[in-house]
Structure formats: C-alpha cells, structure tokens
Amino acid sequence: MFNLESWQEIFDTIRKNKLRTFLTSLSVASGIFILVILLGVSSGIANGVKEEFSSDATNRIQIRTRITTKEFKGLNPGRRLQLTNKDYENLNRKYEDQLEYKTSLYSTWGGQVNYKDKQGSYRVEGVYPDQQFIENATLSDGRFISLSDNEESRKVAILGYQMKQDLFPETDPIGKIILVNNNINFTVVGVYTDPGGTREESRMFIPIKTAQKVFNQGENINSIAYTVNMGKNFNETAQLSAQMTQSIEQDLRTRFTVAPDDRVAIRVRDTLEQAKPFFDLIDTLKAVFWFIGLGTIIAGIVGVGNIMLIVVKERTKEIGIRKALGALPSEIILMILQESIFITSLAGLIGLFLGVGLLELAAPYIENDFINNPTVDFTTSITTVIILVVAGAIAGFIPARRAANIKPIEALRDE
Amino acid sequence: MIEITDLHKSYKTGNTSLHVLKGIDFSVKEGELVSIMGSSGSGKSTLLNILGMLDEADSGSYTLDNTPIKNLNEKIAAQYRNKFLGFIFQSFNLISYKNAIDNVALPLYYQKVNRKERDEKAMYYLEKVGLADWADHLPNQLSGGQKQRVAIARALASNPKVLLADEPTGALDTKTSYEVMDLIQGINEEGRTILIVTHEPDIAQMTKRIVNLKDGRIIDDTLVDQVKAIPHV
Numbered sequence: 001m002f003n004l005e006s007w008q009e010i011f012d013t014i015r016k017n018k019l020r021t022f023l024t025s026l027s028v029a030s031g032i033f034i035l036v037i038l039l040g041v042s043s044g045i046a047n048g049v050k051e052e053f054s055s056d057a058t059n060r061i062q063i064r065t066r067i068t069t070k071e072f073k074g075l076n077p078g079r080r081l082q083l084t085n086k087d088y089e090n091l092n093r094k095y096e097d098q099l100e101y102k103t104s105l106y107s108t109w110g111g112q113v114n115y116k117d118k119q120g121s122y123r124v125e126g127v128y129p130d131q132q133f134i135e136n137a138t139l140s141d142g143r144f145i146s147l148s149d150n151e152e153s154r155k156v157a158i159l160g161y162q163m164k165q166d167l168f169p170e171t172d173p174i175g176k177i178i179l180v181n182n183n184i185n186f187t188v189v190g191v192y193t194d195p196g197g198t199r200e201e202s203r204m205f206i207p208i209k210t211a212q213k214v215f216n217q218g219e220n221i222n223s224i225a226y227t228v229n230m231g232k233n234f235n236e237t238a239q240l241s242a243q244m245t246q247s248i249e250q251d252l253r254t255r256f257t258v259a260p261d262d263r264v265a266i267r268v269r270d271t272l273e274q275a276k277p278f279f280d281l282i283d284t285l286k287a288v289f290w291f292i293g294l295g296t297i298i299a300g301i302v303g304v305g306n307i308m309l310i311v312v313k314e315r316t317k318e319i320g321i322r323k324a325l326g327a328l329p330s331e332i333i334l335m336i337l338q339e340s341i342f343i344t345s346l347a348g349l350i351g352l353f354l355g356v357g358l359l360e361l362a363a364p365y366i367e368n369d370f371i372n373n374p375t376v377d378f379t380t381s382i383t384t385v386i387i388l389v390v391a392g393a394i395a396g397f398i399p400a401r402r403a404a405n406i407k408p409i410e411a412l413r414d415e
Numbered sequence: 416m417i418e419i420t421d422l423h424k425s426y427k428t429g430n431t432s433l434h435v436l437k438g439i440d441f442s443v444k445e446g447e448l449v450s451i452m453g454s455s456g457s458g459k460s461t462l463l464n465i466l467g468m469l470d471e472a473d474s475g476s477y478t479l480d481n482t483p484i485k486n487l488n489e490k491i492a493a494q495y496r497n498k499f500l501g502f503i504f505q506s507f508n509l510i511s512y513k514n515a516i517d518n519v520a521l522p523l524y525y526q527k528v529n530r531k532e533r534d535e536k537a538m539y540y541l542e543k544v545g546l547a548d549w550a551d552h553l554p555n556q557l558s559g560g561q562k563q564r565v566a567i568a569r570a571l572a573s574n575p576k577v578l579l580a581d582e583p584t585g586a587l588d589t590k591t592s593y594e595v596m597d598l599i600q601g602i603n604e605e606g607r608t609i610l611i612v613t614h615e616p617d618i619a620q621m622t623k624r625i626v627n628l629k630d631g632r633i634i635d636d637t638l639v640d641q642v643k644a645i646p647h648v
Contacts (some may be wrong), residue, residue, distance in 0.1 A: 008530070016512035321508045324469065326497020326525040326573070329489045404489075409469040412508060 010339050014018040025347030032348045035293030036355025036376055042289040044374025046282045047250045051372050063224040072259035081256045084219040090182020100229045101130035104221040106211045114179040115167040122163055123203045134225045136164045142174045142190030150207040158190040160201035160351035184214050238272045245270040308340050308399035319403050320411020329404040336403050340396025348388035417443040417606050419621040422475035435461045437631035448603040450611045450619040453628035463612045467579050468492045474646035478574045497525055501570030505582035507562040509554040515565045522573035540568035560591035578609040584618055596621045
C-alpha cells in the first residue's frame, strides 16, 4: 500500500497546499525542537554534575582525625587523635571484602620544592599506589608509585601536571632530581593529570613509607582513603557505602574513646552519599524535561490533528469525488494518514536536526560549572523519531476515519 | 445492461417519511442513450444516485451488466463504481489542484494502473474530447465547457459500461451545451450506454429515448427521433 504511486499523490497534495503544510510543520518542528533542547540541557546538567564529582572517584570514603572538642569518659577535650599504620591495617582487614582501592596518606602542606633555579611551594603526599585510582589521576608521563617503592622507601616523586609546568617548563622531568625542603633529593619518575584541575595538579606524590621517614613521622599517618566496590545498582552501592562509613566512624570512636556527638574529632566522608542528592536531582530534572517536552509534542499533535480535520472538511468534496471514482475507504484513510505521518515526521526531523545542530554549535561556548557538553544521544534521537511517527498516526487517525465515512452522495450534492 | 424492477426508496426526516421512488420498473439495453426527465422532486436524481451506487434502494432489484447490485458495503460499492460506471456532474467536480490530465487519470489510479499507462490513456481521452493542448491546465484555467469535457474524458477513462450524467449541461450556456451534447452523442455512436438526467426538453430531444418521472413513478417512456446537436453548434 505504501507504494510510490500513493507517495506521488501525497506530494501532489502537499505541493498544492504549501501554506497549510508549512503551518502544520511549524507546530510539530518547534515541539520537537524544544524537546531536543530540553533533553540536551538536561544531559548537559547531568554531565556537569558528574564532572563536578569526578575530580576524585565518586565512590570514595575519606577518613580524617583532628582534635577532640568534647569531654568524654573523663578525657579532656583538645586531645589530638593520631591515626597510625596500625589503624589503617585494622580497617583494611575488617572491610577487606567491600574495598576496591585503599591508601593511607601522610601529607604536608607547603613543602618547598626546588629544581635548579625554579622553585615553589607544593603539597607533598605520601601514598600507596592505589591513590592514582582514588584520585582519578591519569599518568601523562612515566609511572606511578609502586609497591616496591614503598617497601624500600625509595625517594621517588610523581609530579602533578601544574608542578611539572612550573618546574620543568621546557625539559623532560623524568629522571631529574628535585630538592624538597632544601635537604632531601627525590627522583621524578612520573607526571599525572587530574580532572580536579590546577589545584589537584599542584601536588606531588611520594611513597608513604618514604614520607614517614623523611618527615620523621614514624608510624603516623594523617588520613585514609578508600573506594568501595561499585555494585550494579547505584542506590544499593550508595547505601552500602553509607553503612560502611558509619561503621568505620564507630570503630574509630571506640578506638580513640571519642564522644558520639563530637563531629569535629573524627570525620568519615562518603562521596557517594554526597553525590546522591545531585544524581536524584538530575533524574528529577530529566523527568520534568521529558514531561514538558512531551507536553509540547502533544500540543503539536493536537495542532496537526486539528488541521487535518479542517483539511478533511475542506476536502470533503474532493474525497467524495475520489470515492465516486472508485477510491476504497481504506485508500482514503491511508491517504490522510500517510499525509499526516509524512508531515509530522518530516517536520519533526527538521526540528530534531535544528535542535541537535544548535546544541552542537552552542556546546563549546557554554561555560558553566553545572552544564557540560549538552548533547542528545542516538537512543534519544531514535526515541523522538518513533514518537513522531506515532504522533503523526494519532493525529491523522480521527480525521482519516471521518474522511472515510464521507458519503459521496452528500459530498457531491450541488449547493 | 440495466434491469430495475419495483424499486422503492423513502427518506426519513424526523418523524415524517418521504416516499421518493414508488416502484420503478425500468431497463436499458446496451448502446442506448436515455434521458430521464422530471420536475424537481420527481425522484430523478434519487434514481440516478441509486443507479450510480451512491445510494441504496429500500426494496426492489437492480442488475447491472448481469451483476446483481445488492448488499453493498462501501468497499464493494467503490469497486463496482470504478469498474462499471463513469460519472458526469452538473458542476463538473474536477479536483481543483490537479491539472486536466491528472484529473482524467484519477479513476485509473484507483484501478492500480501504473503512472505511464495512466498518462497515456488519460491523454488519449483528452484528445478524444479535443483538449489535448490543455492537458497541463488547472480546472480554473478552463472554461465551463472545457471543464465538462475534461469531466467526460475522466468518466470515459476507466472504460465503464455505463455513463451516468447528472444535468451535464445545467451549468452551461446553450451553445456550449450543444457542443457537449455533440460529444456525448459521438461517444454513444461508438456503442456506449449513456443515461442523462435533465430538465431541459431540447437536451432530452438529443437523446434516443425519454423517460418521464413524476412523483416517484414513470409516467412516460418513449423513443424519440434524435436531434443531432451538431447543426445547432
């Protein structure tokens, strides 16, 4: 039925009724255009928020101790709580099954670093190899810290990209010796980049055992970082992560005898839990945008349906003539449906391309922390196209039925 | 070709029933040129509509080319119309946005004839009615007489058994009317059966048989000496 001949009939009709076709198309095209823009923006917001959280792994748990602020079990406030290798090992053992990556950290702020005549003040962090994944750092050159670096307390350093730019603007830093705090030599073995940007790239990583030695810290560490195993389900993982966070906090309170309501002394931060409201918000936004977009399309469909009804009314006589000449009711239905589907689909595709085109053009110029790369993916495009065809069919169906029911004798009656 | 016996038709409007056809017995042989006359309200248009399968009788039988026409649904009616009948209307009923040749080709489109053959046949019939040079013109670029010729070409295009013409000259001046009648007479000479509804006696005289209707009954059915249209043009 959908043969070339019937298409020629439809093109004839459309060609002879340009204004009508244009107006119909406009309502559908703008509906799809708005839907695509909304979906693009919502995906942009999703990307933006994800980006905000991607400077570090999103499933990270950060453990830090400070100074007690509350009296508890006869112990005075103001005690400094010192984490040690022992605490790290105990936690590792206890939560072994849930942990993906783990590291303990000893870091100093404002370490003086020199290379020849260049110098600067950077954060120096003693870490285990897993830190690379917990920090979401990418090696741009050389290697990261290895286990044997730690076992042998080697004086090796991995520089953040910003540091490399500061100290080695023209030369290759790998294998070069840098001077830390004017008295310790480190060999540069790698350079990393971090999505966290300049701030997170103005650091250098060294093996934690080395850090403890050169800064005379013995067994001391000042924080622990983990990532939890990501399950299949985001919410489940978030829940698990939250439970573990609480459990670790409880362990440490017992270990250091800290008041349960002392929020300052022990802090266990769960990135996933922090990210959750944002991801929930994104889902809500997406739903709202789809809702608005679909509403717009429905308005478009009603518009097309309306116009097609008028078209049928206007063409009553013509349809009567066609029936008198032997057109079957099914052929009349098909004619109206085909026209309606064709117009909605074509107009919708135009709207789709305009929307996608605008997003593609505008995306590079959007400088906003919360909107990043607003694009519409293939699946969404296909979905909208399917919506269009269905919409066209719905918009055409009632008018088509009415057209098929036109009695030639009434349509042809001379006024 | 056409056999009608005891045909009844009434229309219901509200509570009153209007009995329009009160038992029509009527037959037409192949090659006849018949005019149906009568004042308005005599039932002549209703009879033509039933003959054209645009309307259905309440009772009675109707046989067209040995095919009993009964229990029509929309689909069968459409197929029969396409196969058996060609229509000519008072107001031409051309499709305004299609040019002459496309209008003529339309019945062939519904016979699933391919475009090339359609155009060839349509052109042949346009030549036959003397409008080959006007094939690309839209109806509103044609005179009334030309429009009716296009409509006649269209009615002929599907090569129907019977042509049904409802006041074919009703909207034309006398001279043009005679030209159209000349064309119709020519087509009849080639052996085609034609029925014309008219209220103009001079047009009726140009057919071969006049059937007079009054109040839903045939009051007179006589063969006439056909007046040729050509000397009056």
